[in-house]
Amino acid sequence: MKYAIAICLLLSVCYRPATAQKAYTILESHKELDPSRYDEIKGSPYLYNDWLPATVVGSDGKMHENILVNYNGLTGELEIKRENRQTEMEPSSYLKVMVHTPAGTQAFYRGIHPQLGNKLVCVLYDGVRVKLIRDFKVRKQENEMQTPLNPTVFEKFVAQSDYYLMLEGLLHPVKIKKKKIMALLDHKQEIEKYIKENNLNLNTTEDVIKLLAYYETTLLES
Template identity: 25%
Template sequence: MKTLALRFSLALLVSCLFGLQAMAQFTHTNDMEARPVHEYNTITMIGSPYLHKEWAKGTLTLKNGTVYQGIDLMYDQVKDAIVFRTQKGEVKELLEPVQEFKIGYIESNKQMERTFRSGYTGEGLSANAFLEVLADGQVSLLKRTSKKIFDRKHYSSATIDREVQASEDYYIAVGDKAVKVKKTKNSLLTAIPDKKDYLETYIKSNALNLREDRDMAKLVAYYNSL
């Protein structure tokens, strides 16, 4: 009986410790290192510097393991920075190193859930660059979207148009090592060559269009299932 009581007490202690650790992960945004944001004048801008031009709910996972949930987020793809809104309504740019963030919003009456991750090494990438995870597993399909703002002045006019232009790069990653790929069958199969015959059959039987993100993700997901 004493042995059973001792085991029960130890189990209860371990459960409490794990509970305290989990509670410690969900902290308030006031604890985050951040700075005020100089917001864009998007009224006269063609295109948007943000992933989604309105506030959306998201989850942040810092590189130290701390998790923040239910935060109002925007992802600035010009600065490659996360912008959040405090409970007081202050708009700030996050300075903490982020491992991953997830953001959800409605677009064209469809619920969107998107995940972005940093920490990859590869051509044209810095360790802090955020890449969208299109397919995850032993092999990941990643998308890097970069935006730039251009000012264009019309001939014989004082009017200046401000326009946002986006460029996209794709990567196949194993662990944190990412290899840039093109949206073609040859490029993708070169990056993951060990199951080429299976993948070619899957592409043909499912009529995949590898110019589309969705079909590229299907191919990598199938690879991970083999």
């Protein structure tokens, strides 16, 4: 009996490092990134100005907290920053990433709607029946600067965001403007009252998110 207990203890000790190693590598791609690779290009390909803390739901369902991430609109992938290293997240290593921004939590995941295929998108409002989706894309553009002697050619990043409002499973392209948002929603009288009472500006994503939360939890449930 003593030998059996000793063997179990030995196995448990040996198992722990393997488990910890799996939890660590799940957040990293085999592909290391050069932090200086964009130094010669004007602007930034990233969605956020700073690397932000995130909660990562691994493909095994485990939660990993306080992981510094940013979304690269040029590659369409999330990246991790740890100490002096940058790595691109392996798509198969996670199910969902929730980035904690000053404006609130924004979720990243794939397969949200067939029209978007398997593209990784940012979900600004992630309700059950209502979702506001941002597709942030960046491309490189070559520009020419005229100088007295010779023109100088340089590259810069050009960003574009496409938004979608998903209502009851139907995907609608939309602009963040009051008229466009209102055209897709029912209960217009109640919405107008809520906008006025809360002084909302539907030309901003922050206030559109507030309205959608009210719309789903109050008006659609009534």
